[in-house]
Amino acid sequence: MDAITIKDxxxxxxxxxxxxxxxxxxxxxxxxxxxxxVVEYAERFNYRPNPIALSLKENRSRVIGVVVPQIANNYxxxxxxxxxxxxxxxxxxxxxxxxxxxxxxxxxTVQQAVARKVDGLLISLSGGTSDVSHLRDLQERKxxxxxxxxxxxxxxxxxxxxxxxxxxxxxxxxxxxxGRRRIAHLAIPSYISITQERLAGYRAALxxxxxxxxxxLIRYSEFSQNDVxxxxxxxxxxxxxxxxxxxxxxALGCLATLKKRGIAIPETVSLIGFTNTPVADLLAPPxxxxxxxxxxxxxxxxxxxxxxxxxxxxxxxPGMIRxxxxxxxxxxxxxxxxxxxx
Amino acid sequence: MDAITIKDxxxxxxxxxxxxxxxxxxxxxxxxxxxxxVVEYAERFNYRPNPIALSLKENRSRVIGVVVPQIANNYxxxxxxxxxxxxxxxxxxxxxxxxxxxxxxxxxTVQQAVARKVDGLLISLSGGTSDVSHLRDLQERKxxxxxxxxxxxxxxxxxxxxxxxxxxxxxxxxxxxxGRRRIAHLAIPSYISITQERLAGYRAALxxxxxxxxxxLIRYSEFSQNDVxxxxxxxxxxxxxxxxxxxxxxALGCLATLKKRGIAIPETVSLIGFTNTPVADLLAPPxxxxxxxxxxxxxxxxxxxxxxxxxxxxxxxPGMIRxxxxxxxxxxxxxxxxxxxx
DNA sequence: TTGTAAGCGTTATCAT
DNA sequence: ATGATAACGCTTACAA
Numbered sequence: 262m263d264a265i266t267i268k269d270x271x272x273x274x275x276x277x278x279x280x281x282x283x284x285x286x287x288x289x290x291x292x293x294x295x296x297x298x299v300v301e302y303a304e305r306f307n308y309r310p311n312p313i314a315l316s317l318k319e320n321r322s323r324v325i326g327v328v329v330p331q332i333a334n335n336y337x338x339x340x341x342x343x344x345x346x347x348x349x350x351x352x353x354x355x356x357x358x359x360x361x362x363x364x365x366x367x368x369x370t371v372q373q374a375v376a377r378k379v380d381g382l383l384i385s386l387s388g389g390t391s392d393v394s395h396l397r398d399l400q401e402r403k404x405x406x407x408x409x410x411x412x413x414x415x416x417x418x419x420x421x422x423x424x425x426x427x428x429x430x431x432x433x434x435x436x437x438x439x440g441r442r443r444i445a446h447l448a449i450p451s452y453i454s455i456t457q458e459r460l461a462g463y464r465a466a467l468x469x470x471x472x473x474x475x476x477x478l479i480r481y482s483e484f485s486q487n488d489v490x491x492x493x494x495x496x497x498x499x500x501x502x503x504x505x506x507x508x509x510x511x512a513l514g515c516l517a518t519l520k521k522r523g524i525a526i527p528e529t530v531s532l533i534g535f536t537n538t539p540v541a542d543l544l545a546p547p548x549x550x551x552x553x554x555x556x557x558x559x560x561x562x563x564x565x566x567x568x569x570x571x572x573x574x575x576x577x578x579p580g581m582i583r584x585x586x587x588x589x590x591x592x593x594x595x596x597x598x599x600x601x602x603x
Numbered sequence: 604m605d606a607i608t609i610k611d612x613x614x615x616x617x618x619x620x621x622x623x624x625x626x627x628x629x630x631x632x633x634x635x636x637x638x639x640x641v642v643e644y645a646e647r648f649n650y651r652p653n654p655i656a657l658s659l660k661e662n663r664s665r666v667i668g669v670v671v672p673q674i675a676n677n678y679x680x681x682x683x684x685x686x687x688x689x690x691x692x693x694x695x696x697x698x699x700x701x702x703x704x705x706x707x708x709x710x711x712t713v714q715q716a717v718a719r720k721v722d723g724l725l726i727s728l729s730g731g732t733s734d735v736s737h738l739r740d741l742q743e744r745k746x747x748x749x750x751x752x753x754x755x756x757x758x759x760x761x762x763x764x765x766x767x768x769x770x771x772x773x774x775x776x777x778x779x780x781x782g783r784r785r786i787a788h789l790a791i792p793s794y795i796s797i798t799q800e801r802l803a804g805y806r807a808a809l810x811x812x813x814x815x816x817x818x819x820l821i822r823y824s825e826f827s828q829n830d831v832x833x834x835x836x837x838x839x840x841x842x843x844x845x846x847x848x849x850x851x852x853x854a855l856g857c858l859a860t861l862k863k864r865g866i867a868i869p870e871t872v873s874l875i876g877f878t879n880t881p882v883a884d885l886l887a888p889p890x891x892x893x894x895x896x897x898x899x900x901x902x903x904x905x906x907x908x909x910x911x912x913x914x915x916x917x918x919x920x921p922g923m924i925r926x927x928x929x930x931x932x933x934x935x936x937x938x939x940x941x942x943x944x945x
Numbered sequence: 946t947t948g949t950a951a952g953c954g955t956t957a958t959c960a961t
Numbered sequence: 962a963t964g965a966t967a968a969c970g971c972t973t974a975c976a977a
Contacts, residue, residue: 263744264717266970277948282972292946309718313658314970317953322655333684333898335677342675345701354715356698359687373696375606376651402605517885540882543859556675608954619964624956632962656954659969 265306274298285310316378325566326374328358328367328384330411330484336509336537336555337385340409343559344383351567353380360387362484368395381405381570383562386413388484391452405569409562410555412454417579419569421562425455425535428551428586429462432505432533435549435588437470441503441531445478445496447489447515448507456481459507459535475499482511489514490521497522503531509553512536516548527592535586546591554584607648616640627652658720667908668716670700670709670726672753672826678851678879678897679727682751685901686725693909695722702729704826710737723747723912725904728755730826733794747911751904752897754796759921761911763904767797767877770893770928771804774847774875777891777930779812783845783873787820787838789831789857790849798823801849801877817841824853831856832863839864845873851895854878858890869934877928888933896926 267285271278276295283291284299285308302308316322327344329337341357348355358374360367367387374382382404384396393416400406400418412420436444446463448456460479467474477499482492493515496504504519506512512534519526526532526547534541537553561582568574609627613620618637625633626641627650644650658664667690671679683699690697700716702709709729716724724746726738735758742748742760754762778786788805790798802821809816819841824834835857838846846861848854854876861868868874868889876883879895903924910916 267972268970278970279949279972280947283947286972290946295946309714311659311720311970312718313655313664313720314953315972316655317653317659317955317969318971318973320953331684332674332687333677333680335675338675338680342673342701345674345699354698354719356696357687359684372651376654377696378653378655513882513885520885538882540855540880540885543855543862543882543886609956610954620954621956621965622963624954625963628956634962637962653954656969657956659953659971660955660957662969 264311265303265308266311267308270299270302270306270308274302320378321380322378323352324354324356324377324379325563325570326356326358326371326377326379326382328360328370328374328382330360330362330385330387332357332359334509335539336410336553339537339555340385340559340562343556343561344563345559347560347563347567353567360390362388364389364392371395371399375399375404379404381407381566383407383409383566385409386411386453388450388453405566407562407566407569409558410455412581414454419562419565419580419582421558421565421582421584422455422458423553423558423586424583425458425586426462426465427583428535428553428588429459429505429507430466431462431586431588432535432549432551433463433466434469435590436503436505436531436533437466437472439531439592442472443475443478443499443501444472444503444505445480445499445501446505446507447492447496447511448479448481449484449511451481456507463505463507482514484510490518493518494522497524501530504533506532506534506536509534509536509538512541512548512550513538516544531592533588544591549591550589552587552589554586557584606653607645607650608653609650612641612644612648612650616644662720663722664720665694666696666698666719666721667905667912668698668700668713668719668721668724670702670712670716670724672702672704672727672729674699674701676851677881678752678895681879681897682727682901682904685898685903686905687901689902689905689909695909702732704730706731706734713737713741717741717746721746723749723908725749725751725908727751728753728795730792730795747908749904749908749911751900752797754923756796761904761907761922761924763900763907763924763926764797764800765895765900765928766925767800767928768804768807769925770877770895770930771801771847771849772808773804773928773930774877774891774893775805775808776811777932778845778847778873778875779808779814781873781934784814785817785820785841785843786814786845786847787822787841787843788847788849789834789838789853790821790823791826791853793823798849805847805849824856826852832860835860836864839866843872846875848874848876848878851876851878851880854883854890854892855880858886873934875930886933891933892931894929894931896928899926 267278267281271281281299284296358370393413407419409421480492482488506515533549535551537555541550609620609623613623626638700712735755749761751763822834824830848857875891877893879897883892
């Protein structure tokens with residue numbers, strides 16, 4: 262724990278700390294010889310500037326705070342991966358906070374981040390968050406904030422999300438074109454931005470093809486996997502011929518329930534999940550997927566934030582970036598589970 | 604960004620900073636009235652001590668560093684979840700670093716963590732790490748370190764892992780008892796601790812039941828999903844009647860390959876994955892699972908580390924905690940994909 | 946070209 | 962009971 266400091270170098274070389282600092286910081290007024298000496302010594306003893314001292318001095322930390330509802334979630338961990346990649350390449354470190362889908366936790370967690378003097382905040386709103394005044398306050402105090410995935414129109418900030426409308430439209434259109442008419446729509450709680458957009462895409466596609474919109478085919482489910490099953494069972498009473506599950510865990514929960522009930526996909530119903538689980542590949546062919554570009558969203562959001570932090574973009578001008586989604590069709594006519602001998 | 608400081612309070616109340624500090628820290632020699640005043644003011648203006656200043660002063664950060672091979676990995680994100688829960692409940696924050704399965708990155712990343720003055724380090728070794736002297740150095744400098752999951756016997760430290768031997772033994776035993784004799788064993792690179800233990804469990808079970816050990820049935824695969832398929836195909840040439848995939852992504856890759864080849868599970872072969880993907884539930888019944896208690900491992904490791912940090916446990920005494928695994932049998936006689944109408 | 950000193954926010958030591 | 966001062970590691974006017 263006895264890391265070497267500028268002071269140590271100064272003492273050893275009989276210089277002042279300021280000279281050492283200058284030598285290391287590549288400053289102008291410095292004797293090349295002195296500089297050589299210092300740099301050499303620093304290297305030899307593996308000197309690393311103390312980031313904490315720097316933070317205190319410069320009132321910034323080169324840390325960006327990331328607040329997500331859950332870390333242990335495929336979508337968010339991939340997004341974090343993207344954030345991390347960009348952040349590190351631009352010299353920032355990342356501290357991750359979880360809101361556990363709770364507004365109170367989000368509040369607390371954001372405070373902690375601010376206390377830690379993060380240079381900026383990357384947030385995907387918790388499921389319980391409808392009021393964003395805590396974030397607005399921070400923005401007014403000039404803290405750069407970028408929202409991703411779960412964004413809010415209530416806040417004038419940069420937002421990066423998947424193109425939910427188009428993705429949902431494409432999914433619904435595909436289902437309609439393959440002959441389905443009673444398409445159940447399974448969504449997470451309704452006040453969340455992405456829910457609205459996906460539902461809008463769904464409705465728009467129905468409208469385009471003159472398929473009637475039936476409210477009974479729309480259901481909302483909480484976040485836990487267990488909550489999905491009863492909702493799906495309930496939907497099944499509406500004799501749907503397809504499911505569009507507008508979320509990762511919803512899609513998996515739906516799939517599991519259908520399997521459990523012995524309902525063949527795609528024979529009996531068709532299923533498209535708006536999802537990010539790479540494991541979805543395993544489920545081929547039952548479930549087609551509208552892929553959420555989690556990694557890209559993380560990367561773009563991090564880029565935006567760092568530009569904001571470094572003043573390469575003005576804080577005041579909000580903007581919305583929608584990352585394209587990709588639809589992967591995995592509906593083969595081949596029944597599931599057909600086996601041939603080795 | 605204009606957070607209130609002790610200085611501000613002092614100025615406003617016409618006190619010295621030291622008095623304010625004392626009032627807030629509940630120190631002894633302090634006029635109750637003064638204290639009341641200070642505390643009130645602090646609360647009113649929502650004073651929060653600057654953790655960075657504290658870190659600089661106390662040469663510790665109340666931050667623990669976590670180094671994992673990949674964040675976007677079900678196992679590790681769950682483990683991080685466990686770590687996070689314990690850490691926050693004990694007043695620590697968590698900074699996450701990725702080694703990307705590379706020794707060099709691990710080295711670098713650990714240095715960064717140390718520079719950030721983390722109070723302790725929780726590490727799951729990268730796949731590329733065989734030499735652990737960088738960690739030994741840190742230990743000698745009295746930095747508390749706890750290894751989890753991917754541990755090394757080369758380092759005298761606390762280790763927390765799944766009970767890999769017993770888990771692998773149980774899996775293999777189950778396969779043998781259900782009549783399988785040529786059990787392919789699919790593992791991640793061989794110099795990793797968990798690989799060795801799982802292989803040992805496998806061999807022990809074979810021995811117990813007098814099933815011959817055939818080297819041709821053992822294969823190692825790299826980490827990426829794509830690497831798995833050729834290895835599985837290769838194994839299939841050895842006419843196995845079962846697969847034991849000793850890892851999360853291996854199990855999924857194996858499953859995907861078998862599906863692709865149209866090989867029925869469990870009719871043609873049997874499959875047990877040593878895994879953590881909750882989605883495995885979806886794949887029922889084809890794959891039975893030996894569940895790795897990722898969350899528990901994270902929690903226990905974090906607890907150990909914090910005890911170490913806070914001196915509740917001496918640094919010198921290494922120890923090994925093995926968290927029990929749980930086997931979930933999902934081999935029904937019902938063929939996969941059989942469907943009945945709604 | 947180099948050194949001195951102040952300051953970032955906090956606490957501990959030593960006065961008063 | 963309270964205040965002044967130094968110190969944590971670093972940078973940056975300002976002096977020399």
